[in-house]
Amino acid sequence: MDLLEYQGKQFFASFGIPTSDGQAVSDVDAAVAAADAVGYPVVVKAQVHVGGRGKAGGVKLANNADEARTHATDILGLDIKGHIVRTVWIEHASDIATEYYVSFTLDRSAKKHLGMLSAEGGVEIETVAVENPDAIAKIWVDPVDGLTDEQCRAWVAAANLDPDATEGLVDLLTKLYTAYSDGDADLAEVNPLIITTDGRVHALDAKVTLDANAQYRHDGWEVYDATQVRDEREEAAHAKGPAVRGSRGFGRHHRQRRRPGHEHAGRGQPGGRLGGQLPRHRRRRQRRRDGRGARDHQPRPPGQVHLHQHLRWHHPG
Amino acid sequence: MSIFVDENTKVVYQGLTGSQGRFYGLRNRDYGTQVVAGTNPKKAGTDVEGIPIFASVGDAVDATGANASCIFIPAPGVRAAVMEAAEGGVEFIVCITEGVPAHDEAWFYNKLKRDFPGVQLLGPNCPGIISPGKCNIGITAGEIAKEGGPVGIVSRSGTLTYQALYELKTQGVGVTTCVGIGGDPVPGTSFIDCLEAFEADPETKAVMMFGEIGGSAEEEAAAFIASSMTKPVVSYIAGMTAPPGRKMGHAGAIVSGGKGTAAAKMEALTEAGVKVGNNPTEAGELMVGVVREHGWI
Incomplete structure (x- = not known):
């Protein structure tokens, strides 16, 4: 589950990582109001699930309300690599002294968590990896031990960053690992991670992918789920997914296969629920949550009963 | 064995x-x-x-x-x-x-x-393991597997595992053990663990390996096959048409950053001397061909 930048920042902030305050808005007037509230100069940033926003004109600096209005008007509705911008994030512009890169992800070969830290921030890490691989300091973190303070310090030292910022960096990286690990992220990336002109370490961007398998143990992931971009087929699959799998955790191939002679009207069987429909006990639970009783169900108007249903009800067997 | x-x-x-x-x-x-x-x-x-x-x-x-x-x-x-x-x-x-x-x-x-x-x-997220006629742990349907040998099967995908078992059974080819290692990002048992065990098992004469997109387990297996396996290996990789950045049914089946594509895996395996089929049936036929060629059935 990919988070938008502002969601990633909120996710980071919940683990104590310093990020810029701001507001996510979806129309021009709200954008100007948000810019007034956070204080000029502000950055207007397109919120889409795709990289390269800056080059596509999706990130603009505004020094006053007029500029904020112009940029918000330009960016809202902009098409960035096929993604239409519906939301912009307005934050106070930071005074940047230095830009770094940091990320945590799972190294599937090593079966450990891989941390990458580089003094070359603000550019694509894939480019750095090809052109200047020595500029990336890597560590492999054993999931059982977690990121130790000692390991973190050695890592920061290996990356040749500003020595004055070491304490701030160790603190932020430790928190970032916690966010990645306790937050059940597949990826937690900050690019750029900045040192401000007054010496603070700060996450200026946020790229976070969460592990949907872990949703059962995190409250509030529904808001992230709601902003996922899916095409028609994926949407249909997604609508059916949780109904089939539920939080009990078994996979599709378990639930869909019914044993022969099993007296249960399951999905796709006579009397069973429709595709995408919740099972009966969960429909009931949902009705209760919505304040509707079982008897509030609107009966089907006469004349709309399908023949096969009529036959099943009135001529069983 | x-x-x-x-x-x-x-x-x-x-x-x-x-x-x-x-x-x-x-x-x-x-x-x-x-x-x-x-x-x-x-x-x-x-x-x-x-x-x-x-x-x-x-x-x-x-x-x-x-x-x-x-x-x-x-x-x-x-x-x-x-x-x-x-x-x-x-x-x-x-x-x-x-x-x-x-x-x-x-x-x-x-x-x-x-x-x-x-x-x-x-595993996790695997169909289990079956040694036909001896032991079946998990959700594999035992009746689609023919006991005996000479083929060992290892697969990341459950249904493709069944497909492999069935293809071989219809051709009269038996299986020593069929291991479904599962489609998750961190499988407890890897292709290499299984290939090593099959190489050491005297009754297994050839190995069928079904991989899929995502990660680099197939590439690592290819390196192992080239360096340490004497027995013939036949393979199939699922996900030829998978769009990048999407998890294809399994949590671990994802092409990310241009890595883990089916084409790259098939190339690595072919270079390691593995016969790679374009679909499960073709892989099954290739395996039957190998078995007949050596006169194992």
């Missing part, structure tokens, strides 16, 4: 009292697997159609001599269930459950390596 399991394997089912555990546990017993116990802390002392239920894997091992476990516990309880099995003293753990968080998998993979190096974990 078979790898990892045989007719002497005694299995305790964690979650035997649940609907899925009961269904497959009893099916496995009907197949001939020694299903000696189940666990459920709240139902210790009872039984499921004659299979005794114990409070923990440790109790079950003490009472029945079980040496393997099969986990049918829902995803939130898998991490604890794996550790309970290892601490209980079994040597082989098969975890069927899908939907286990990747951080849990990475954690117990490393925890087992460190504290229980003698324990082999298969």
